[in-house]
Amino acid sequence: xxxxxIERRNDDDWxxxxxxxxxxxxxLPEKLGSRLEAQALADFRNRLAIPQQERIRSRLDTLRLxxxxxxxxxxx
Numbered sequence: 001x002x003x004x005x006i007e008r009r010n011d012d013d014w015x016x017x018x019x020x021x022x023x024x025x026x027x028l029p030e031k032l033g034s035r036l037e038a039q040a041l042a043d044f045r046n047r048l049a050i051p052q053q054e055r056i057r058s059r060l061d062t063l064r065l066x067x068x069x070x071x072x073x074x075x076x
Contacts, residue, residue, distance in 0.1 A: 004045040006038040014038035016045065 004025060007017045013031040015024050016038055024030060025045065032038040067073075 002042070002046045002048075004042045006035065006042050008035075016042045 003019055005017050005019055006014050009015055009031065013033075014035050014037070015030060015032060016028055017023070018025050025041075028041060032041065
C-alpha cells in the first residue's frame, strides 16, 4: 500500500496527501496544476519513480564505459 496518494481539489487542482495523517504533504506546493504532475510527485514520495539524479548518473556511466571501449583508456 502506498503512503502518499493524490486528491482532487477545486477546479482541476490536485494535491499529494499523506494517508497516515490525511494532510497535504509538507514542502510541496499546495496546488498542483495537473493530475500527471501530482501523480509523479506521489510516485516519487512512494519511491516508485527513480530520482532524476540517478538516471543522469547511469547515463554518464554508460557513456564512460563506451568511451573506455572506444579509446582503450580508463577514466577515473
